[in-house]
Amino acid sequence: MDDKKLAIIATxxxxxxxxxxxxxxxxxxxxxxxxxxxxxxxxLQLLKKKLALAVTxxxxxxxxxxxxxxxxxxxxxxxxxxxxxxxxxxxxxKMKSKGVASIEELRDLCVEADVKLIAxxxxxxxxxxxxxxxIDGLEYAGAAxxxxxxxxxxICLYI
Amino acid sequence: MDDKKLAIIATxxxxxxxxxxxxxxxxxxxxxxxxxxxxxxxxLQLLKKKLALAVTxxxxxxxxxxxxxxxxxxxxxxxxxxxxxxxxxxxxxKMKSKGVASIEELRDLCVEADVKLIAxxxxxxxxxxxxxxxIDGLEYAGAAxxxxxxxxxxICLYI
Amino acid sequence: MDDKKLAIIATxxxxxxxxxxxxxxxxxxxxxxxxxxxxxxxxLQLLKKKLALAVTxxxxxxxxxxxxxxxxxxxxxxxxxxxxxxxxxxxxxKMKSKGVASIEELRDLCVEADVKLIAxxxxxxxxxxxxxxxIDGLEYAGAAxxxxxxxxxxICLYI
Numbered sequence: 001m002d003d004k005k006l007a008i009i010a011t012x013x014x015x016x017x018x019x020x021x022x023x024x025x026x027x028x029x030x031x032x033x034x035x036x037x038x039x040x041x042x043x044l045q046l047l048k049k050k051l052a053l054a055v056t057x058x059x060x061x062x063x064x065x066x067x068x069x070x071x072x073x074x075x076x077x078x079x080x081x082x083x084x085x086x087x088x089x090x091x092x093x094k095m096k097s098k099g100v101a102s103i104e105e106l107r108d109l110c111v112e113a114d115v116k117l118i119a120x121x122x123x124x125x126x127x128x129x130x131x132x133x134x135i136d137g138l139e140y141a142g143a144a145x146x147x148x149x150x151x152x153x154x155i156c157l158y159i
Numbered sequence: 160m161d162d163k164k165l166a167i168i169a170t171x172x173x174x175x176x177x178x179x180x181x182x183x184x185x186x187x188x189x190x191x192x193x194x195x196x197x198x199x200x201x202x203l204q205l206l207k208k209k210l211a212l213a214v215t216x217x218x219x220x221x222x223x224x225x226x227x228x229x230x231x232x233x234x235x236x237x238x239x240x241x242x243x244x245x246x247x248x249x250x251x252x253k254m255k256s257k258g259v260a261s262i263e264e265l266r267d268l269c270v271e272a273d274v275k276l277i278a279x280x281x282x283x284x285x286x287x288x289x290x291x292x293x294i295d296g297l298e299y300a301g302a303a304x305x306x307x308x309x310x311x312x313x314i315c316l317y318i
Numbered sequence: 319m320d321d322k323k324l325a326i327i328a329t330x331x332x333x334x335x336x337x338x339x340x341x342x343x344x345x346x347x348x349x350x351x352x353x354x355x356x357x358x359x360x361x362l363q364l365l366k367k368k369l370a371l372a373v374t375x376x377x378x379x380x381x382x383x384x385x386x387x388x389x390x391x392x393x394x395x396x397x398x399x400x401x402x403x404x405x406x407x408x409x410x411x412k413m414k415s416k417g418v419a420s421i422e423e424l425r426d427l428c429v430e431a432d433v434k435l436i437a438x439x440x441x442x443x444x445x446x447x448x449x450x451x452x453i454d455g456l457e458y459a460g461a462a463x464x465x466x467x468x469x470x471x472x473i474c475l476y477i
Contacts, residue, residue: 004310007473009475011338016200019200020170020199020200020317023302024302027301027302027303027306028306030303031303031306033306033310040338041334041337041338094285095285098284098285100281100285122418125416126412126413126416126418142345143341143342143345144345144348144349147345147346147349147351147473150473151322151351151472151473152472153473154310154311155166155306155309155310155312155315156315156473156474156475157168157315157316157317157475158317158338158475158476158477159317163469175359178359179329179358179359179476182461183461186460186461186462186465187465189462190462190465192465192469253444254444257443257444259440259444313469313470314325314465314468314469314471314474315474316327316474316475316476317476318476
């Protein structure tokens with residue numbers, strides 16, 4: 001299967017949606033896929049040296065809340081100061097206790113497996129970001145360049 | 160067109176985002192596509208025997224609110240206790256009045272049309288779910304197994 | 319590359335998620351791709367003559383807030399009346415100051431580049447919308463018709 005190609009467009013920047021691109025990319029790479037991820041819009045947050053990803057249960061009605069928290073804190077409670085940090089921290093602990101790698105570890109795994117990580121230059125400019133904020137080894141390119149690979153891919157996912 | 164293949168990764172667990180995977184899968188199956196849906200992350204909620212899906216207008220600015228509710232209840236009002244249940248109930252009534260099948264019915268339709276429904280075993284373990292919570296006839300597998308089908312698919316959608 | 323095909327299913331109706339389908343479609347069209355966008359669910363909002371798209375920072379923890387607003391207004395503050403309009407307006411100004419085209423302009427660009435825009439007839443009926451609300455030149459069709467193109471596409475994205 002070593003001629004297969006996976007192209008991912010990663011657009012989300014929250015903690016929960018940070019897992020899918022890295023898990024799918026590292027799994028595909030392990031299966032012999034040539035894999036590229038194009039990080040654009042909020043997805044650029046996943047490339048920062050210092051990750052500051054959070055998760056909010058608001059707007060996430062399918063999220064199984066740990067310990068039945070949804071019964072104690074209905075939607076209004078979720079807007080209280082500190083609640084987002086608390087839920088984020090609980091999710092990280094949950095992942096760790098279950099042996100799921102952290103986002104940093106999954107990202108390293110992708111780099112080691114030769115997954116090509118591409119930052120969308122237009123978004124970098126748009127949000128006045130600096131290349132020094134991001135991890136080393138990235139490519140910076142536009143959507144047009146990414147289409148060259150995506151157009152030849154066997155699977156192309158917009159996440 | 161009976162050699163075509165559709166692969167869907169279903170990751171969302173809210174009422175509104177429960178429709179697309181089942182509608183697209185049943186439509187494709189009716190057109191002769193071999194179809195598989197891989198349910199992972201919050202998407203596993205769609206496989207429960209007792210569905211408890213809700214929809215929230217928060218974080219959903221494109222949602223056309225029934226009866227101009229958005230004018231009466233701006234964002235703060237949407238956080239009031241009971242509001243999510245009310246909006247969920249209104250959406251279900253709307254769908255029913257328009258003759259749209261319920262999620263349960265659409266899911267049954269997929270099963271009858273031989274759409275293969277696969278639950279992500281890693282997520283099941285992560286959230287301490289039991290197989291008895293889910294409908295019968297599912298396959299349990301990991302992302303690697305799903306790639307075998309997805310890599311050969313004509314269309315692969317991440318929902 | 320002029321035989322390539324890009325199929326997009328546009329399902330989101332907020333201001334931020336309005337950019338990806340139009341940017342990706344116009345980029346692909348410029349590269350010679352035959353491109354079709356199928357607007358369904360909340361995505362139909364993107365086809366209205368009078369766009370009323372908003373963006374909410376709630377449920378969007380990866381959104382880099384302009385001017386550090388997230389430090390002044392934590393989640394609860396974001397629910398205050400007027401806040402969504404303020405953030406929407408700031409995003410529009412940001413885009414404009416950076417020379418990014420508006421959604422209307424990007425949409426026009428797609429039309430001029432012969433991107434085929436298709437409105438999901440089922441959703442139009444479901445939300446009791448009128449064809450007069452939408453821009454001219456649209457096609458109205460169902461998911462089954464869209465699969466004919468998507469099944470032959472090189473890239474198919476669910477946005």
